[in-house]
Amino acid sequence: MKTPESDVGDDAKQFDIAIIGGGINGASAAQHLSAAGYSVFLAEQDDFASGATSRSSRLLHCGLRHLANGETFWRNLCQPKQLLKSFVTARHDMLARDDITHNLPNRVRKIDFYLPIYSSDKYSPWQLDAAFAALKCANPFGEPLNYRxxxxxxxxxxxxxxxLRDAGDLKQIAVFSEYLFDWPERIALDCLFSAERQGATICNYTRLTKVGRLDEDNGWQLTLRSEKNSNETPGSEYRISAKTVMNLAGAWIDQVIRSSGSNAEPKCSGIKGIHIALRLPEAFQNCGVFSYNSLGEPLYCLPFRGVHYVGLTRTAHDGDPxxxxxxxxxxxxxxxxxxxxxPRLSVQPEDILYTWAGVNPLTRDQSHNLGSREIKIHDLAAxxxxxxxxxxxxxxxTHRRVARQLVKLVSKTLGSRQKPLDREDAMHYPDVAEMDFRDAAKxxxxxxxxxxLADLMLRRLGAGWDPDQGRDxxxxxxxxxxxxxxxxxAKIxxxxxxxxxxxxxxxxxxxxLAM
Incomplete structure (x- = not known):
């Protein structure tokens, strides 16, 4: 018997799946699950793709960072289980790299990546050769690395x-091909509106306030509050029911779990990272640099839309993201x-065009102080x-691979669905990146x-990443x-x-410099 608290009401909408979080993983899951025939509801507390999706390094990693992770070669060999785990993770990155470059070629851009090799480095040239050979073995017929x-x-x-620093100590330079995501926010938005055209209900500025259990057959009731932009009246609360809830809220996932009243152990380790954007000399055009900072961690310098950005930091962040x-x-x-x-760049504070920061939702792991990069889907039945x-x-x-895994998981719990017919408007949705800017804005x-206006400039139009951040x-x-x-x-x-x-x-x- 349902309690009054769990009664969703006659006018409450019911879905197969409720997704909490409108970043890249929530968006891709909504697209894949809708395409598989499931009824999908998605809620994002802020604007779509405004969290970690818009604050990353935008690098389509080949997986080198997992094999050349700052530890010495011999220390890695002394940890065979960890080394094997690193190879598996690198293989997943190589497969994802191939998947993205083949299926979303208009959303990535190839760059030349340079890695200086110093006599004093932890890695000798032959060790880098071994790392790149391992990467090639991880996906031998995939997109080439062009390593030399x-x-x-x-x-x-x-x-x-x-x-580069220390010319006398600089032995060689490794060169390989890498890719940058040009506009990851657009990837998420394209997924979301594809899902909507296939029948999904997607809501931004909609905050989850409570998750309550219905009876075993009907799943869960979600209480939501619409904010300044929603399918519902702004400021109102409403409820939906869903057989399955996908908590894809990134660094907020533990907050979502707590909204159910559960005292479950935290699943996420939030890691804060920052980037700085500046202009570099013409020699750096389309060139990226992969080096190691003074802590022995990766340092990236990457070209993007007329500027270069440098990152990143890695510090624990346990507070509100x-x-x-x-x-x-x-x-x-x-x-x-x-x-x-x-050193010759001699960057000064006044050279900084802008900065950004985000919180990376890593997997909590007692053996890693800052969490693990392992991609993990937690079944909260336990x-x-x-x-x-x-x-x-x-x-x-990895958003496409994760979405496919979620479809398989749902098919096991809810069974398969009949796929919806392709709608005509779904086949002719324009690519905003190819439109005239004014037409794209409208x-x-x-x-x-x-x-x-910020929603448009920063995410839908991408002008916020220009050198002047779209101010003009x-x-x-x-x-x-x-x-x-x-x-x-007045509103304008x-x-x-x-x-x-x-x-x-x-x-x-x-x-x-803020004034």
């Missing part, structure tokens, strides 16, 4: 060679690290939450659920979409100022 080593006599062919920013001491440390790697699943460690590059305002375009875009959004002149001015305020806080420069 360049000796001192050939440094003239390497445009960034004169900028909302609103994390790069602090002055973190920015200063990162400036010091890029100057250590390439925590008396049968029918709820949580994901940790899911990176942008299309996104009409069809992609933005609530603010913002007033024009606000005027352009005002009739669609129902904004008057308010939205432009609000966008500037977000850039000043979330993308902040060092404090003495």
């Amino acid at each position: 080593r360049v000796s001192k006599s050939q440094f003239d062919s390497i445009p960034i060679a004169p900028w 909302t609103g994390v920013v790069a602090h002055d001491d973190e920015i200063a440390w990162m400036i010091g690290e890029i100057n250590r790697a390439m 925590d008396n939450l049968n029918g709820i699943f949580s994901l940790t460690g899911g990176a942008i590059m 299309h996104c305002a009409r069809h992609e659920k933005p609530a603010t 375009l913002a007033p024009e875009v606000a005027q352009l979409i005002a009739p669609i959004m129902g904004w008057d002149s 001015e308010e939205e432009v100022l609000a966008y500037e305020a977000i850039l000043a806080t979330e993308r902040r420069k060092p404090l003495d």
Whole structure:
């Protein structure tokens, strides 16, 4: 018998699956599950793709970081179980790299990646040869790495060679092909609106407030509160029911679990990372640098939309992931690290165009202080939450594989569904990246659920990643979409100022340069 608290009401909507989280993993899961014929509801507490999806290093990793992880070669050999685990993880990255480059070629861009090899390094040239041979074995017929080593006599062919530190200690430079995600937010948005066209209900600015159990056959009741933009009346609460709940909320997954009243052990280790964006000399065009910082951890310098960004830090973050920013001491440390790697750049605080920070939801692991990169789907039946699943460690590059795993999991618990027929509008949805900017702005305002100018500039149009972060375009875009959004002149001015305020806080420069 249902209790009054668990009664969803006659007008409550019922779904096969409720997904909490509208980042890349939630979006991809919604697309794959809808395509498989399941009825899907997705709620995101903020805007779609506004969490870790929009704050990553945007690097489609080949898996080298798992094999050359900062530990010495011999120490790795002394830990065979960990070495095997690292190889398996690297193989997954290589397979994901192949999957993404073949299925989403318009959302990635190839770059030349340079890795300086110093006499004082933990890794000798032959050890890097072994690492790349292992990567090739992990996926022998996949997208090639084009790995080679360049000796001192050939440094003239390497445009960034004169900028690297310690020329006397620099033995060789390893060169290989890597890919950057150009616009991961767009990947998530494309998945979400594909899911919607296949029947899914997707809601941004919709906060989960409570998860309650129905009877064993009906699953779970979710109480949600709509915010400034939703399918429901803003400020109202409503409920839905779902047979299965997919907790794909990233760094917020433990908060979602607590909303059920459960005292389950935390599943996620939040790791904060920051990046700084700046302009580098012409020699760095389309060139990335992979080095190691003073802590022995990877340091990336990557080209993106007319700038380079440098990252990242790795610090434990146990607090609320909302609103994390790069602090002055973190920015200063990162400036010091890029100057250590390439002293001739002589980067100064005033060279910083913008910064960003995010929290990476790694898998909690007692043997790793900062968590494990293992991708793990947690079945919470052991925590008396049968029918709820949580994901940790899911990176942008593995979103398609994770979504396929979730479809298999749901098919085992709910059975298969008849796939929906392709709708005509699903076959002709335009690629926003190929549209005229003004047409793209109007299309996104009409069809992609933005609530603010910032939603458009930062995620749907991607202008926030330009060197000026779209400041010059913002007033024009606000005027352009005002009739669609129902904004008057006062609201237009308010939205432009609000966008500037977000850039000043979330993308902040060092404090003495903020004015």
